[in-house]
Amino acid sequence: MLSSSTSRRSFSLRALLAAGLVAVPFAAFSADATRIGILIPGSKSDKGWMESGYDGLVAAQKKHGDKIKVQMIENINYADMEQALTNLASKNQLVIGVGGQTQAALLKVSKRFPKTKFSIVGGSKGDELPNVAGYDVKQAEIAFVAGATAAMLSKTGAVSYVGGMEIPSIVNAGKEFGKGAAYINPKIKYVENYTGNFDDVAKSKEATLAAIAQGADVHYHILNLGLRGMEQAAKEKGTHIIGSYTDRCGSDPLYIAYSITGVGYQVEYAIDEAVAGTWKAGYKPFGLAMGSKASDMSACGATPAMKAKIDEIKKDIQSGKIKVLEG
Structure with a gap:
């Protein structure tokens, strides 16, 4: 979902992963902070879905401060999603895929990391795994x-x-x-x-x-x-x-x-649940029934x-x- 060339995107991802990913430049975190990995496959400044997801991440960081440590990958192509999610899953307790286009790769990776929690913002009904939550924006x-x-x-x-x-x-x-x-x-x-x-x-x-x-x-x-x-x-x-x-x-x-459509609200929801220890796997519909933020x-x-x-x-x-x- 990028407008830049495939070669440039692949090079950028390789550099990111070689560096151990790039932490979102927020506040310092405590030793027992909940580790959050987030994949935003498009641009966080697209005035749309991706930016809304990023806004939710920023809101969660302001709310939780040093209780969370965030790592983010942004702007990658479909061929790199599995690799990006694998790296996020190896370093974090919760991995969030922003967009239904991350679902196929996320479901595949989640099977290899049964102790890691995964949330899909824009997830649809499908394969139910014990460590995956799908949030449907409706x-x-x-x-x-x-x-x-x-x-x-x-x-x-x-x-x-x-x-x-x-x-x-x-x-x-x-x-x-x-x-x-x-x-x-x-x-x-x-x-x-x-x-x-x-x-x-x-x-x-x-x-x-x-x-x-x-x-x-x-x-x-x-x-x-x-x-x-x-x-x-x-x-x-x-x-x-x-x-x-x-x-x-x-x-x-x-x-x-x-x-x-509450993309950011769902990112924030996933992080809130992880921090509180109340995160649950399974399909969860949001939409009008969840209020005006959703x-x-x-x-x-x-x-x-x-x-x-x-x-x-x-x-x-x-x-x-x-x-x-x-x-």
């Missing part, structure tokens, strides 16, 4: 709410979605975004595209421009650095974006709403009527009146 759930919000904000009656890899959780989120938009406006035009890469700026821009050419004026995404391409297209054509993961209303007029929708400058409608939809999803896909 992206499809909040994507339905985002679609409804987009339909209420659209002036053209057309909205779009750009996803990165075409994997079940990302595809399901796209389907639910379209369903949410149609829930508000049955005649709405919905344009859905996948780039095959969360970080490809050029492809994301191309997909967004294609949607704009079909009338879309509000765009949603599950991208990392690829979001830059969507931003470029929206700025050029005067359209708007619903951001993801963190509420940043007021920081950029390009963004008219944000869905909160999942929410913020429409910047929403009218009272719009806010009430969003709240109604969230309640209907939680009650089961509105049924959404997994993921």
